[in-house]
Amino acid sequence: MSAGGGGRGGRRRLRGEEWTRAVLSLVEQVPPGRVLTYGDVAELLASGAARSVGRTMALHGSEVAWWRVVRADGTLHDALVERAAREHEREGTPRRAGGAVDLARARWDAEGWDAEGRDGPPA
Numbered sequence: 001m002s003a004g005g006g007g008r009g010g011r012r013r014l015r016g017e018e019w020t021r022a023v024l025s026l027v028e029q030v031p032p033g034r035v036l037t038y039g040d041v042a043e044l045l046a047s048g049a050a051r052s053v054g055r056t057m058a059l060h061g062s063e064v065a066w067w068r069v070v071r072a073d074g075t076l077h078d079a080l081v082e083r084a085a086r087e088h089e090r091e092g093t094p095r096r097a098g099g100a101v102d103l104a105r106a107r108w109d110a111e112g113w114d115a116e117g118r119d120g121p122p123a
Contacts, residue, residue, distance in 0.1 A: 014047040022047070023056045026113065030068040032091040034108035035101050037072050044110055068108075074100035 014022050022045050030036055038050035038057070050072075057069055067084040070076055074096065076084045085099055094105035 014045065019045075019048060019052070020056055020060055023053055024060060024064050027057075027061075027064045027066070027069055029110075029113050030065065030108050032065075033093050033106065035068045035070050035074075035093065035103070035106050036108055036110070037070055037103070039072055040107070040110070041069060044113065070101050070103075074103045074106075 023041060026041055026044060027036070036044070038053040041053045042048045042050050053069070057066055061069070065087070067076070067080070067087040070084075075081075081099065085095075087093075088095055088101065094102040096102045
């Protein structure tokens with residue numbers, strides 16, 4: 001998964017507004033019909049953890065295609081399932097029986113994602 005964002009070596013941890021901008025910028029780049037997990041986002045940004053991504057998405061996700069970020073098992077919070085299912089259907093996102101996203105088919109490889117789109121990479 002570490003395409004584009006690089007590993008943790010020597011990178012500073014993003015915080016506050018910088019973290020929020022980085023998360024939202026990355027999520028904006030996920031193509032229709034594809035998804036990342038909260039952990040994928042944290043790994044690509046090489047800063048923070050899946051829970052931090054979840055918190056950011058809970059507070060600011062309405063600004064982006066929030067349904068393109070899912071739990072590690074391909075599901076979303078119960079309160080979001082119906083709305084997300086409509087978006088996944090509209091975008092042709094591969095899903096498993098029961099409605100969870102099929103991560104094996106839908107996970108975005110993030111190849112070529114624009115780290116610069118988040119106001120430059122951390123120093």
